[in-house]
Amino acid sequence: MKKKLSENTISHNETGTSDKTPGSLLNKPVSRRDILKMAGVGGLGLLLGGGAAGALFSSTQAIARRKKVLNAGRSDRTVYPFYGKHQAGIITPSQNFMCFASFDLTSTQLDEVRALFKKWTTAAASMTQGLMLGDEPANTNPNLPPADTGEAAGLIPSKTTITFGVGPSFFDSRFGLAGKRPAAFPDLPKFRGDALQSEWCGGDVGVQVCADDLQVAFHAVRNLARIARGTAVLRWTQEGFQRTTAAEPSSGTPRNLMGFKDGTGNPDVNDEEQMKQVVWVQPEDGAPWMAQGSYMVVRRIRMRLEVWDRSTLDDQQQTFGRYRDSGAPLGAHNEFDPLDFSAKDASGNPAIPVNAHSRLAHMDGKTKLLRRAYSYSSGLDLKTGQLDAGLFFICFQRDIRKQFVAMQERLAASDKLNEYISHIGSASFACFPGATEGGYIGDQLF
Amino acid sequence: MKKKLSENTISHNETGTSDKTPGSLLNKPVSRRDILKMAGVGGLGLLLGGGAAGALFSSTQAIARRKKVLNAGRSDRTVYPFYGKHQAGIITPSQNFMCFASFDLTSTQLDEVRALFKKWTTAAASMTQGLMLGDEPANTNPNLPPADTGEAAGLIPSKTTITFGVGPSFFDSRFGLAGKRPAAFPDLPKFRGDALQSEWCGGDVGVQVCADDLQVAFHAVRNLARIARGTAVLRWTQEGFQRTTAAEPSSGTPRNLMGFKDGTGNPDVNDEEQMKQVVWVQPEDGAPWMAQGSYMVVRRIRMRLEVWDRSTLDDQQQTFGRYRDSGAPLGAHNEFDPLDFSAKDASGNPAIPVNAHSRLAHMDGKTKLLRRAYSYSSGLDLKTGQLDAGLFFICFQRDIRKQFVAMQERLAASDKLNEYISHIGSASFACFPGATEGGYIGDQLF
Numbered sequence: 001m002k003k004k005l006s007e008n009t010i011s012h013n014e015t016g017t018s019d020k021t022p023g024s025l026l027n028k029p030v031s032r033r034d035i036l037k038m039a040g041v042g043g044l045g046l047l048l049g050g051g052a053a054g055a056l057f058s059s060t061q062a063i064a065r066r067k068k069v070l071n072a073g074r075s076d077r078t079v080y081p082f083y084g085k086h087q088a089g090i091i092t093p094s095q096n097f098m099c100f101a102s103f104d105l106t107s108t109q110l111d112e113v114r115a116l117f118k119k120w121t122t123a124a125a126s127m128t129q130g131l132m133l134g135d136e137p138a139n140t141n142p143n144l145p146p147a148d149t150g151e152a153a154g155l156i157p158s159k160t161t162i163t164f165g166v167g168p169s170f171f172d173s174r175f176g177l178a179g180k181r182p183a184a185f186p187d188l189p190k191f192r193g194d195a196l197q198s199e200w201c202g203g204d205v206g207v208q209v210c211a212d213d214l215q216v217a218f219h220a221v222r223n224l225a226r227i228a229r230g231t232a233v234l235r236w237t238q239e240g241f242q243r244t245t246a247a248e249p250s251s252g253t254p255r256n257l258m259g260f261k262d263g264t265g266n267p268d269v270n271d272e273e274q275m276k277q278v279v280w281v282q283p284e285d286g287a288p289w290m291a292q293g294s295y296m297v298v299r300r301i302r303m304r305l306e307v308w309d310r311s312t313l314d315d316q317q318q319t320f321g322r323y324r325d326s327g328a329p330l331g332a333h334n335e336f337d338p339l340d341f342s343a344k345d346a347s348g349n350p351a352i353p354v355n356a357h358s359r360l361a362h363m364d365g366k367t368k369l370l371r372r373a374y375s376y377s378s379g380l381d382l383k384t385g386q387l388d389a390g391l392f393f394i395c396f397q398r399d400i401r402k403q404f405v406a407m408q409e410r411l412a413a414s415d416k417l418n419e420y421i422s423h424i425g426s427a428s429f430a431c432f433p434g435a436t437e438g439g440y441i442g443d444q445l446f
Numbered sequence: 447m448k449k450k451l452s453e454n455t456i457s458h459n460e461t462g463t464s465d466k467t468p469g470s471l472l473n474k475p476v477s478r479r480d481i482l483k484m485a486g487v488g489g490l491g492l493l494l495g496g497g498a499a500g501a502l503f504s505s506t507q508a509i510a511r512r513k514k515v516l517n518a519g520r521s522d523r524t525v526y527p528f529y530g531k532h533q534a535g536i537i538t539p540s541q542n543f544m545c546f547a548s549f550d551l552t553s554t555q556l557d558e559v560r561a562l563f564k565k566w567t568t569a570a571a572s573m574t575q576g577l578m579l580g581d582e583p584a585n586t587n588p589n590l591p592p593a594d595t596g597e598a599a600g601l602i603p604s605k606t607t608i609t610f611g612v613g614p615s616f617f618d619s620r621f622g623l624a625g626k627r628p629a630a631f632p633d634l635p636k637f638r639g640d641a642l643q644s645e646w647c648g649g650d651v652g653v654q655v656c657a658d659d660l661q662v663a664f665h666a667v668r669n670l671a672r673i674a675r676g677t678a679v680l681r682w683t684q685e686g687f688q689r690t691t692a693a694e695p696s697s698g699t700p701r702n703l704m705g706f707k708d709g710t711g712n713p714d715v716n717d718e719e720q721m722k723q724v725v726w727v728q729p730e731d732g733a734p735w736m737a738q739g740s741y742m743v744v745r746r747i748r749m750r751l752e753v754w755d756r757s758t759l760d761d762q763q764q765t766f767g768r769y770r771d772s773g774a775p776l777g778a779h780n781e782f783d784p785l786d787f788s789a790k791d792a793s794g795n796p797a798i799p800v801n802a803h804s805r806l807a808h809m810d811g812k813t814k815l816l817r818r819a820y821s822y823s824s825g826l827d828l829k830t831g832q833l834d835a836g837l838f839f840i841c842f843q844r845d846i847r848k849q850f851v852a853m854q855e856r857l858a859a860s861d862k863l864n865e866y867i868s869h870i871g872s873a874s875f876a877c878f879p880g881a882t883e884g885g886y887i888g889d890q891l892f
Contacts, residue, residue: 096690099823140771142760149755150705150770151821156691199828213690214660218703218823222833226755237825237833244542244659244690245602257664259596309595309672314588324596325586375597377545377664378824379683382645387668387683 076212079157082125084434087441089161090294090396091269091279091370094254095210098240098374099217100298100392101224102167102203102427103232110175114446116231120164121440123227127220130157149226151219158213162220164441165206165296165429180445182287184399185295185430191412193423200300200425203235208296208394214239236425238300240374240392253327253335256391257375258308258420260320261327264335265358267368278368278403279396281433289444292433294396297404300376300425303390308420319416321356329358357417360410367406369397390421400428522658525603528571530880531738533887535607536842537715537725537816540700541656544686544820545663546744546838547670548613548649548873549678556621560892562677566610567886569673573666576603595672597665604659608666610887611652611742611875626891628733630845631741631876637858639869646746646871649681654742654840660685682871684746686820686838699773699781702837703821704754704866706766707773710781711807713814724814724849725842727879735890738879740842743850746822746871749836754866765862767802775804803863806856813852815843836867846874 080088105113123133132139134147171181207224211217218239225234242254256262267274276282283291308316317323317330327335331343331351339362343351352359377389397403412418435441526534551559569579578585580593617627653670657663664685671680688700702708713720722728729737754762763769763776773781777789777797785808789797798805823835843849858864881887 140759142763143758145756146705146759146762146770148705149703149751151701151703152689153701153705153771155689158691214687214823215689215701215821218821218835222703222751222755222835225833226752233831234826234833237823239823239825241660243598243601243661245604255597255599255661257595257597257668259592259594259599305595305668306672309668310591312589313586313592316592317588324592325599375661375664377660377683377685379685380680385679387671387680389664389668 076159077156078159079129080159080161082128082162082435083437085292086280086434087161087163087293087431088128088434089163089208089210090372090431091275092159092161092210093269094242094372094374095159095161096212096242096244097210097214097217098238098392098394099209099214099221100238100240100394101207101209101221102235102237103205103207103225103228104235105170105174105204105232107231108174110177110446112231113175114442116228117164117442117446118440119227120224121435123223124162124164124220124441127152127223128157128160128162130155130160133223149219149223152213152216155213155216158211158216160209160211160216160220162224163208163210163296163431165293165431166442166445167203167206167427167429169202170204177445180287180289182281182285182290182295182430184281184285184287184401185290185428186401186405188297188400188426188428189405189409191408191423193412193418194426195422195424196426197424200236200238202427203429205232206296206298206427206429206431208298214241238376238378238392238425240376242374256373257303257305257377257389258316258320260316260322260324261335262373262391263371264322264327265362265368266371269370274368275370277398279370279398281398285398290430290433294370294398294431295400296429296431297393297395297397297400298425298427298429299393299423301391301393302388302422302424304386304420304422305389306386311420318353319357319420321352321358330356353416355414355416357411357415360415361407363407363410367403369395369403369407371395396431404428522605523602524605525575526605526607528567528574528608528881529883532726532880533607533609533739533877534574534880535609535654535656536740536818536877537721538605538607538656539715540688540818540820541605541607542658542688542690543656543660543663544684544838544840545655545660545667546684546686546840547653547655547667548681548683549651549653549671549674550681551616551620551650551678553677554620556623556892558677559621560888562674563610563888563892564886565673566670567881569669570608570610570666570887573598573669574603574606574608576601576606579669595665595669598659598662601659601662604657604662606655606657606662606666608670609654609656609742609877611654611739611877612888612891613649613652613873613875615648616650623891626733626735628727628731628736628741628876630727630731630733630847631736631874632847632851634743634846634872634874635851635855637854637869639858639864640872641868641870642872643870646682646684648873649875651678652742652744652873652875652877660687684822684824684838684871686822688820702819703749703751703823703835704762704766706762706768706770707781708819708837709817710768710773711804711814712817715816720814721816723844725816725844727844731844736876736879740816740844740877741846742875742877743839743841743843743846744871744873744875745839745869747837747839748834748868748870750866750868751833751835757866764799765803765866767798767804776802799862801860801862803857803861806861807853809853809856813849815841815849815853817841842877850874 080092126133132148132153138147168187171178209217209220253261253264267278279294281290281293322329328337329339329352339352339358341352345351372394374392376392379388381388395404432442526538572579578594584593614633617624655663655666699707699710713724725740727736727739768775774783775785775798785798785804787798791797818840820838822838825834827834841850878888
């Protein structure tokens with residue numbers, strides 16, 4: 001497969017070191033704890049910084065950092081820059097874990113919301129680099145609560161990304177921003193079969209934290225919630241995971257909890273032109289403050305695993321329209337073979353059934369969205385005694401009407417998979433463009 | 447620190463290959479899928495097999511496996527043998543993730559329970575080696591439900607361990623085993639401050655699955671539950687995690703969600719003599735079927751993180767009796783410095799307060815237990831809007847009366863940490879000795 005590096009992509013090179021690192025590191029005095037933390041920032045390999053990222057290292061501080069880098073061992077110390085044209089965490093390759101947080105604003109003052117986003121921006125820029133929040137004194141003054149809750153101390157940045165968006169309710173009468181709501185960001189309709197539970201729906205602000213270490217992701221959500229005290233409260237949270245390790249480096253597409261490869265049909269995030277078409281809001285789309293941002297839809301999709309596990313392999317494969325083992329479309333041989341909707345099976349029926357998930361999700365072949373889903377497992381559903389597990393579906397797009405809504409209407413109507421799943425949570429967020437250093441997330445709206 | 451290899455310890459050597467592997471692999475025909483899977487079993491390095499594990503490889507199959515091993519890349523493909531003198535997952539170094547499952551038996555026939563444990567033994571021996579359940583036809587016959595749910599296909603064994611035990615309720619009148627209940631395995635008393643919720647308590651059978659991949663651990667619990675259909679049902683489950691990656695390989699002791707290092711005082715699992723004293727039930731202890739087994743207590747300990755985060759660093763350090771940053775006892779310098787209870791601070795007060803957690807947990811310095819705890823995060827508590835997160839405490843011991851109960855009575859009475867925590871779940875299980883190949887888990891009781 002071709003590989004192109006898009007603006008926001010970091011190519012990680014184990015043996016190389018780089019003179020480029022997000023400039024924000026240089027803006028404050030370096031403490032012992034910072035030096036310790038910089039071991040985590042090191043090992044960047046080649047940083048192809050977009051936007052404001054990138055500053056030449058030439059100080060003695062830089063030398064201290066490099067020494068740490070040389071001693072850094074083999075962990076993957078990739079750091080994704082927080083500042084840039086786009087927010088990280090959208091076309092960034094999926095990390096292993098996710099903590100999603102939905103917040104409700106308790107303040108009705110736009111000034112306070114603005115102040116919160118400024119604080120969140122600073123904190124997120126620190127945490128994505130593996131730094132502790134606050135300067136040294138704020139974490140060592142015995143008479144104060146520490147500025148950082150501490151559970152990620154000593155851990156590497158773990159490729160953390162933190163992605164912020166605002167929900168439809170943010171555009172109600174509270175903040176005087178109703179006129180700014182983009183047409184491409186409608187309320188989601190009620191889809192056929194929806195079994196939404198209010199405790200898993202909505203939110204004024206959505207934050208997707210992804211990292212290769214669940215403890216690091218948890219730390220970020222917790223500290224963002226702490227910073228929000230007085231202005232916003234958590235409405236719901238959800239952890240998600242993927243497989244951490246594959247048998248072969250090339251084993252590629254992760255499997256969902258139904259045992260099938262999930263995400264095969266995703267557009268190529270390295271294809272810049274396609275990302276413009278599918279993911280990034282463009283200046284001509286009618287909401288200038290969202291240009292280079294993206295609209296996110298999240299759905300908490302419970303899988304009826306106990307029922308699924310009693311269905312035959314044939315039934316499972318007909319449901320997805322793919323072979324479980326290889327991920328290839330029915331009638332084809334390889335995972336990435338195109339879906340051939342005209343192919344017939346031995347009985348003359350469509351090889352890929354008309355109600356197969358992959359067929360319906362494929363639509364006209366042109367309408368795409370970028371999936372970034374995680375599995376979730378939240379213990380037992382006490383009402384039924386069955387596993388509360390499934391897929392925390394996340395997708396990004398340029399226009400929710402034309403992409404998620406169009407696709408989901410089709411799936412809700414006739415997807416064979418509906419026998420085995422239930423959408424119990426739903427939310428959507430307008431994820432701002434990236435912030436530039438000195439600015440803050442959302443500044444073009446606020 | 448000294449390193450001794452105990453009987454059940456695997457020293458993983460990346461470049462070495464071994465002629466020893468759990469013999470069960472050799473007992474069935476080798477399919478394409480098996481060969482693929484054996485890449486996962488390979489890279490064992492040096493297997494110091496205990497019990498019946500170990501069989502010489504000399505077939506062409508073995509050569510195929512070895513080739514896979516040589517191509518296996520750098521993932522840590524350690525396999526912990528399932529069969530042996532002790533069950534794995536007790537003194538095994540903590541893996542990164544845990545899924546705990548508590549089951550209730552729905553059958554009252556000891557025969558059916560025995561049959562379940564036999565099936566579980568076979569399945570656990572497979573899954574800990576990274577194999578799919580069932581033979582090839584059982585996963586490819588389109589007219590049957592696959593024998594394996596498939597979400598761990600292509601993943602490495604991830605150091606999976608599966609540890610089985612039976613709860614106090616197993617010794618009620620149903621199975622005629624009341625007379626076999628060990629004195630060292632009493633009902634837990636109600637401790638001061640307990641806030642137990644029945645949905646997080648008890649169970650006839652407890653299964654601790656640990657692995658370096660959460661998806662692999664989930665897969666094991668799900669498939670064990672599936673196998674149990676008709677004989678046992680899940681009562682509750684809980685996922686847990688540790689930090690996945692540390693900045694330095696030597697950064698050692700993981701931190702809990704309060705930001706403090708957790709497990710510093712644990713006994714050395716490589717000290718065989720101490721393990722006999724602390725962990726392994728001995729033949730002279732009065733319950734011969736439990737000899738070389740261990741008693742497990744689990745407690746779901748919710749942390750009031752929002753309150754903790756508002757307390758000062760001084761208060762936090764006084765609570766644990768240790769410094770947050772280094773983990774050293776108050777008044778000392780290094781994490782592993784001994785607790786000096788006679789040391790005074792500048793004001794003449796004990797450097798380690800009399801109600802500090804580490805002081806009370808230390809007891810007389812001789813009564814120990816083996817902690818094997820994980821952090822948990824289960825979203826929000828909908829009643830309070832606060833994080834439902836904390837510590838899933840697991841400990842192993844030779845006598846629950848003298849170890850956990852003695853310690854917990856002391857902690858419940860006066861631990862300063864009680865301001866910030868709440869025990870909401872509790873269970874205990876008698877974890878059998880290891881099974882030998884040809885036998886099954888629990889066969890000495892059943």
